[in-house]
Amino acid sequence: MSKNPDCIVFDDAAITRGDHVIWQHGTFSIPYGSVTAIVGTNGAGKTTMMKAELGLLPLSHGSVTVLGKPAGQANKRIGYVPQSYVSNVDSNLTAEQSVLLGLTGTRFGIHLVTREERDKARQAMEFTGIADKAQYRLSELSGGLRQRVAIAQALVSDPQLLMLDEPLANLDLASQRAAVHVLARLNKELGMTIQVVAHDLNMLLPIMTGAVYLLDGHPHYADMGKVLDSDLLTHLYGTQVQVVTTPQGDMFVTPTPDEPDTQMQDMHTATEVAQMHHHDHGSLHDRTAVDASAAGKDGK
Numbered sequence: 001m002s003k004n005p006d007c008i009v010f011d012d013a014a015i016t017r018g019d020h021v022i023w024q025h026g027t028f029s030i031p032y033g034s035v036t037a038i039v040g041t042n043g044a045g046k047t048t049m050m051k052a053e054l055g056l057l058p059l060s061h062g063s064v065t066v067l068g069k070p071a072g073q074a075n076k077r078i079g080y081v082p083q084s085y086v087s088n089v090d091s092n093l094t095a096e097q098s099v100l101l102g103l104t105g106t107r108f109g110i111h112l113v114t115r116e117e118r119d120k121a122r123q124a125m126e127f128t129g130i131a132d133k134a135q136y137r138l139s140e141l142s143g144g145l146r147q148r149v150a151i152a153q154a155l156v157s158d159p160q161l162l163m164l165d166e167p168l169a170n171l172d173l174a175s176q177r178a179a180v181h182v183l184a185r186l187n188k189e190l191g192m193t194i195q196v197v198a199h200d201l202n203m204l205l206p207i208m209t210g211a212v213y214l215l216d217g218h219p220h221y222a223d224m225g226k227v228l229d230s231d232l233l234t235h236l237y238g239t240q241v242q243v244v245t246t247p248q249g250d251m252f253v254t255p256t257p258d259e260p261d262t263q264m265q266d267m268h269t270a271t272e273v274a275q276m277h278h279h280d281h282g283s284l285h286d287r288t289a290v291d292a293s294a295a296g297k298d299g300k
């Protein structure tokens with residue numbers, strides 16, 4: 001296992017909550033150095049997937065290996081920015097205190113912060129461009145700056161893998177750009193493997209190397225060429241989607257014009273979609289109650 005060149009390896013993994021199968025038959029590998037989006041409609045199990053990778057939720061079948069260890073055993077080498085971190089965090093803390101939590105965890109307040117820890121926090125804040133805000137309380141910072149505090153907190157322990165759950169949600173365009181720029185530098189300059197849950201792929205397209213898409217209750221990994229398939233995305237989002245490439249080479253995923261996106265239903269059969277993305281587990285018998293939540297809902 002430890003010799004595997006891949007950062008994350010799913011082997012016939014499944015998650016069940018109560019008697020509801022969230023997803024199953026997850027068999028794929030994500031390489032080191034990748035930037036991967038986890039995409040799927042609301043409730044498809046994206047957050048569940050990150051929690052499974054962190055060993056926070058038990059699998060009902062199969063295995064998940066992360067950084068060469070069973071899920072949960074390499075968490076010290078993973079930085080995690082949970083969903084809604086920005087609104088849930090104690091806003092009385094200063095930016096620096098929040099970042100230090102990434103090193104000291106629950107020891108904060110009892111434990112004396114060392115000079116080395118303070119230096120690490122400063123480096124992480126410099127990387128995310130918030131060093132000048134170190135002494136500001138979170139309540140005094142905008143959502144975009146808070147998100148960069150959250151990223152700095154996840155980075156401060158020098159993780160090999162950074163996982164962020166909807167880091168761009170509720171940020172304005174400039175703040176989204178700033179956050180994506182930080183992720184791009186972490187990937188390119190530090191070689192960090194990055195995984196991001198995202199509803200809107202557009203901001204991430206320039207840095208993405210692939211995606212895990214949760215389709216019909218099955219997670220799949222595909223590299224960029226395969227992810228940006230209009231038919232596949234249309235099925236994934238349950239609404240007509242097209243991939244547009246501008247003359248400058250920029251790509252966008254957009255609802256198809258002149259068709260009301262609230263009305264359109266995907267017209268692909270499961271067999272067609274299976275052919276598009278090479279279901280290797282194959283049959284329609286796999287379809288579960290998950291289909292109802294995965295299909296026909298807009299991902300926004």
Ligand SMILES: Nc1ncnc2c1ncn2[C@@H]1O[C@H](COP(=O)(O)OP(=O)(O)OP(=O)(O)O)[C@@H](O)[C@H]1O
Pocket residue numbers: 017018022040041042043044045046047048049293
């Ligand atoms: N604590 C829980 N107990 C039981 N079921 C849960 C629990 N948390 C989530 N679920 C169910 O698991 C499924 C997947 O939830 P998850 O939050 O992973 O989806 P998601 O793809 O991240 O959704 P969203 O886009 O809305 O954030 C949902 O059907 C949800 O109802």
